[in-house]
Structure formats: C-alpha cells, structure tokens
Amino acid sequence: MQTIKVCAGIVLMLLALVASAASPDVQMRTVKGTFADVRDRVVMALENRGLVLNYTAKVGDMLERTGRDLGSQRRIYGNAEVLEFCSARLSRDTMEADPHNIAYCPYAIAVYTLPKSPGVVYLSYRTPDVVGSEASRRSLQAIGKLLADVVAEAAK
DSSP states (O other): OHHHHHHHHHHHHHHHHHHHHHSOEEEEEEEESOHHHHHHHHHHHHHHTTOEEEEEEOHHHHHHHHHHHTTOOOOOOSSEEEEEEEOHHHHHHHHHHOGGGGGGOSEEEEEEOOTTSTTEEEEEEEEOOOOSSHHHHHHHHHHHHHHHHHHHHHHO
C-alpha cells in the first residue's frame, strides 16, 4: 500500500512538472511611478523601434464593470491595460518559418497597478515558447528579446 502511495505521489509530481512546463513563461517587472507615465514609456519604447500600438485592451475597466454585473465587490486593479503590437519583420520571419506560429502574434505587454501597492506599476508579458525549426526558434527568440527590450526601456 505504501508503494502505491509513493508511486501516485511521483505521478502527480510529474504531471505538475509537465503542466508547468507547458504553461507560458510570464515575465514581470515592477517600476516606481504612475500608471500613465509607465504606460506612456512603453508606447514610446515601441515607437522608438518603429512599432505601432495596434490595440489597447482595457482589462481593468472590463473586470470592474463585469465584477459589478456578477455581484463581486473586489477590486483587482487600480489600472490595467494590455498593449498589443506587432513587428512586420519579426512576424513575417516567424510565420515564414512556420505558419502555425500565427498564435504568437500580436505581442502583448500588460501595464497595471494594484490597489494595495500605491506608486508601483507592474509590467508583464509572455515569452514565446522557442520551438520548431532553427528558423522558427531564431524568430521566436527575437520576439522574446523585443519584448524584454521594450519592457527594460520602459522600466528605466
């Protein structure tokens, strides 16, 4: 009986490892400042690279509105937006390497504040899994570097 419990425990640990390996790698940085200033610095970092903001998802507003509709009073964010953008060159390289890499586009950086952390702004993004052919791997690594560089510039 003890052997079965040990084996079951090992199986559960392996499943947890596989599940965590399959989840996207989320990077996060904190910056002192105001939400508006940090958000503007992300946009400026994009523009400095010749990139254009495609869409701004106002996640904080949506959660606030739907929370009321669902009867929830808990405030999750002070402000929260996800900034979506693309790089024509990187996207083209990535999808020429493997058309199924379309799932990695557009790229997104979340900018948000938490009610209990005044003066702190969070920047987070998902790094793409580096998979596929050598060309696919190179292009996906370049996307990860772009995201890291934009966040690093905005965090200065």
